[in-house]
Amino acid sequence: MGRRERKKAQTRRALSEAALRLFGEHGYDGVTVAQIADEADVSIATLFAHVPDGKEALIFDDGAERHVWLVAALRDRPSGQPVLEALRRSMAARGPFTDDLPPELRRKRDLIVSTPALREYSRKLWIASEGALAEAIAAESGRDTSDMTVRALARYVLEIPELAGAEPDPLAALNAIFDLLASGWPESPEEA
Template sequence: MSVEPPGRRERKKAQVRRALAEAAQRLFLERGYDQVSVKEIADAVDISGPTVFKHVPDGKEALMFDDGVERRESLLSAVRERPAGVSVMAALRDFMAGRGPFVADPTPEARRLTELIVNTPALRDYSRKLWIRCEEPLAEAIAAGLGRDPDDLTARAVARYVLEIPQFLSDEPDPRAALDAVFDLLEHGVEGAP
């Protein structure tokens, strides 16, 4: 079964959405999130303010993020497609280590974007919202990876804790060391964590 390529209308919508995201990112980095209005972003792309919300109904903060599908799918893939012999927790640790403030050697642009998100409450809250949307499918993937029932309480708790990590640790002086400490706790418990 072949997948039909997106039609002209869908391509145009994606193009406008991309242009809005690029304009918003540029303006936010230049002047700060709170100093940029939706009208300014719309003007930069030559569309009306109300049209912005047709493309991004979640508001101005959503312009910095995709719809969360890539995040969810890559998170689930990290658990489901982990190499043989790699634990669920090790796969989740590796996945998180490659995101935002936990990246060991980010590019200057990635560092600026991460700092913008971490230091802007509206963006930080929206990012958390995208992470939390992954809770149910992640809990199911963790349960499957552990050979447990899909509604297993332990798997649900681990999913919740893991998805709170970006919000909880992003402003730590050494986010990567904090990430490792939390995963050591999750993997080994309070008594077994180094």
């Protein structure tokens, strides 16, 4: 990796860190992109060159195609394991569902969950993988990609982080939702 790329990555990191710190101190809406650019010591134009998606994208890793590991988890699952089970396990290990994180990442996650604009953008990033996930599901389950059921399942799975992420017990919520997707809605609740 040449010096040029290194400097670029450094600038990007400076922007992320400045944004995260300032958002934490004054709230997302209490910070302007100008302040962030200043703090990172770059021009506003440079800031936008690094985050074409805008202010919300500042604290997210770019190019982190979130579907890669999901699709991989699907393809590499133990033979005989149901598709949904593989997705459940894979998802449960991700950020919103474990507290096994450095405090820095935890603060970041809390900021995202509690800020509507950031939460929405996070959802957008997840949903962007819908096509890829749908293809993988179709391939693994012998269905057609154009099957609406496949697309709906992909979408519903990818929305679990937003839906369950803010719950008191996110992991329990995730499991409840996967159960719903796997077994469907029982007209009457099962008595324990």
